[in-house]
Amino acid sequence: xxxxTDLENLNxxxxxxxxxxxxxxxxxxxxxxxxxxxxxxxxxxxxxxKAKIIIISHVGRPKGKFKSELSLQPIRDNLSLQVNENVKxxxxxxxxxxxxxxxxxxxxxxxxxxxxxxxPEEENNNEKFSEHLAKLGDIYVNDAxxxxxxxxxxxxxxxxxxxxxxxxQINSEVEALKKITTKIKKPITCIIGGSKISTKIDxxxxxxxxxxxxxxxxxMANNILKYKGxxxxxxxxxxxxxxxxxxxFSEVENNSCKIYFPEDVKVGKSLDxxxxxxxxxQIENDDMIxxxxxxxxxxxxxxxxxSSTILWNGPLGYFENPNFxxxxxEIAKYIGNKEGKIYSVIGGGDTVxxxxxxxxxxxxxxxxxxxxxxxxxxxxxxxxxxxxxx
Numbered sequence: 111x112x113x114x115t116d117l118e119n120l121n122x123x124x125x126x127x128x129x130x131x132x133x134x135x136x137x138x139x140x141x142x143x144x145x146x147x148x149x150x151x152x153x154x155x156x157x158x159x160k161a162k163i164i165i166i167s168h169v170g171r172p173k174g175k176f177k178s179e180l181s182l183q184p185i186r187d188n189l190s191l192q193v194n195e196n197v198k199x200x201x202x203x204x205x206x207x208x209x210x211x212x213x214x215x216x217x218x219x220x221x222x223x224x225x226x227x228x229x230p231e232e233e234n235n236n237e238k239f240s241e242h243l244a245k246l247g248d249i250y251v252n253d254a255x256x257x258x259x260x261x262x263x264x265x266x267x268x269x270x271x272x273x274x275x276x277x278x279q280i281n282s283e284v285e286a287l288k289k290i291t292t293k294i295k296k297p298i299t300c301i302i303g304g305s306k307i308s309t310k311i312d313x314x315x316x317x318x319x320x321x322x323x324x325x326x327x328x329x330m331a332n333n334i335l336k337y338k339g340x341x342x343x344x345x346x347x348x349x350x351x352x353x354x355x356x357x358x359f360s361e362v363e364n365n366s367c368k369i370y371f372p373e374d375v376k377v378g379k380s381l382d383x384x385x386x387x388x389x390x391x392q393i394e395n396d397d398m399i400x401x402x403x404x405x406x407x408x409x410x411x412x413x414x415x416x417s418s419t420i421l422w423n424g425p426l427g428y429f430e431n432p433n434f435x436x437x438x439x440e441i442a443k444y445i446g447n448k449e450g451k452i453y454s455v456i457g458g459g460d461t462v463x464x465x466x467x468x469x470x471x472x473x474x475x476x477x478x479x480x481x482x483x484x485x486x487x488x489x490x491x492x493x494x495x496x497x498x499x500x
Contacts, residue, residue: 111276111284111499114152114251120159124209126247126272127156128264130254130479131167131185140184144462145256145479150192152253152278153220157193162213164247165189165197165222166264167254174230186222195220204229204239209246232263237270239263244271253277255284256480258495259487269498276499284496286455286476287487290421295453296322299417301410301441303328303424303461305346310424311354312489317421318358318367323413325370327426327437332399334371340390343377343397370413374403376427376434385433401427401434411444414452420445423458423485438464446473457484 114120129149134141156163170180183199190197197220200207204223212221226232231239240263244250250272252258257265258280268274276284290298298321304310307330314324326334332347337355362369376385377397387403402410414420422445426437442465445454456465457478465471478484483493 111281111496112274113281114155114275114277115281117159117249117275120156120161120249123161123249124213124247125156125161125163126243126250126268127152127163127165127277128250128252128254128257128268129165129167130256131165131182132169132256133185135169135179135184138184140188143188144466146185146188146192148479149253149277149279152251153189153193155278156251157195157219162218163220164200164212165220166226166243167222168225168227168232168257170225170227172225172227174228174233176228180225180228182222182225189220189222193220197222200224205242207246212246226264233260235261235263235267237263237267240267241271244268247272250274251277252495252499253279254495255280255478256483258480258493259483259491261494265495266498274499280496282476283478283480283484286478287484289453290419290455291317291320291488291490294320295418297417298419298421299323299325299413301325301327301420301422301424301426303330303426304458305329306348307333307351307354308348310485311357313423313485314358315361316488316490318361319365321367321421323368323370323417325410325413327372327402327410328424329399330424331371331402335390335399341393341395342399343393343395345377345397345399370409372399372402372406373409374405375399376401376403376436378431378433381428382431383433385436400431402437407437407440410441414441414444414448418452420448420452420454421488422454422456422461423488425460425464429460429464435464439468442468442470446470449473 172180186197186199200221201224329346332342332345333351336342374389376387427434429435429438454474455476456474
């Protein structure tokens with residue numbers, strides 16, 4: 111990919127900057143600014159080069175219709191404060207905008223277009239829409255890795271009509287993922303959780319030949335315990351997952367990777383219950399497995415001790431209840447304390463929430479806010495938005 115860092119002269123150039131500013135908004139207020147915070151360096155870099163910036167982004171899923179509650183106004187307000195510049199929210203119909211009519215006010219440097227998903231042409235990847243967008247700027251920069259698995263007009267087709275570059279954040283994201291998939295420093299361990307093993311099977315199969323250890327936790331692990339003949343009580347599990355689990359163990363036999371799953375667990379009778387530790391042969395029919403046990407935590411720590419690289423995607427338990435957050439928090443702190451000794455990549459919204467809750471985000475080498483794009487990259491897929499920049 112050509113990067114904006116390769117550009118020497120941006121003075122008075124209009125940069126179309128595609129960002130993912132899809133942050134949670136409640137009653138008109140942003141409840142988590144993480145995605146905005148991460149792209150501030152790119153905006154400041156472009157401003158330092160005297161560029162003029164048109165930000166393209168979205169919030170929510172308006173499905174091609176205007177919805178006032180999904181306006182980018184709160185994002186405009188936050189951006190303006192963070193970069194200490196006036197940011198104009200352009201509410202006019204994009205089809206009526208013309209390049210020479212923008213940035214007319216003295217000192218105007220930043221414009222953010224209203225929610226791009228208000229236009230059905232965006233998700234339909236309409237080329238005429240892409241071409242019109244391209245005519246508003248001089249160069250295009252994609253700094254929205256988390257949108258790069260989408261074949262959308264402002265992500266892929268736009269690159270056909272304008273010189274296109276990658277941004278600082280997308281460069282960091284791709285480099286971090288390369289380090290755990292192609293530029294591997296072994297031994298490498300993946301800790302992977304989630305509720306459905308079927309959604310992660312392609313990731314696991316893609317990583318088995320490359321990784322030394324894969325630790326399966328969360329509700330996904332219940333499927334393996336059930337497959338191994340243990341009673342999992344009233345725990346969440348995925349029906350008809352036996353064939354998937356057979357595939358995983360078959361792949362492991364053909365490679366040097368080891369698969370680990372819980373050896374003890376913490377249970378409750380409901381999601382808001384207290385936590386009770388049990389061995390796998392003590393689980394009762396009305397027990398719900400909601401976290402890993404202390405022995406499993408120690409085993410995972412031992413695996414981390416013998417790793418040079420860690421990828422973590424998915425909490426170890428039902429961390430929304432503090433009684434079942436111990437496994438996730440313990441492992442988060444343990445990896446964080448290995449700062450400088452191992453290369454660590456954290457991905458997935460819930461996992462990021464875990465490390466944010468104890469304010470140790472800076473102790474990891476890379477924290478990805480990308481959901482689907484992060485997972486698809488790990489599956490070995492070529493992301494459309496990345497392909498479009500090559």
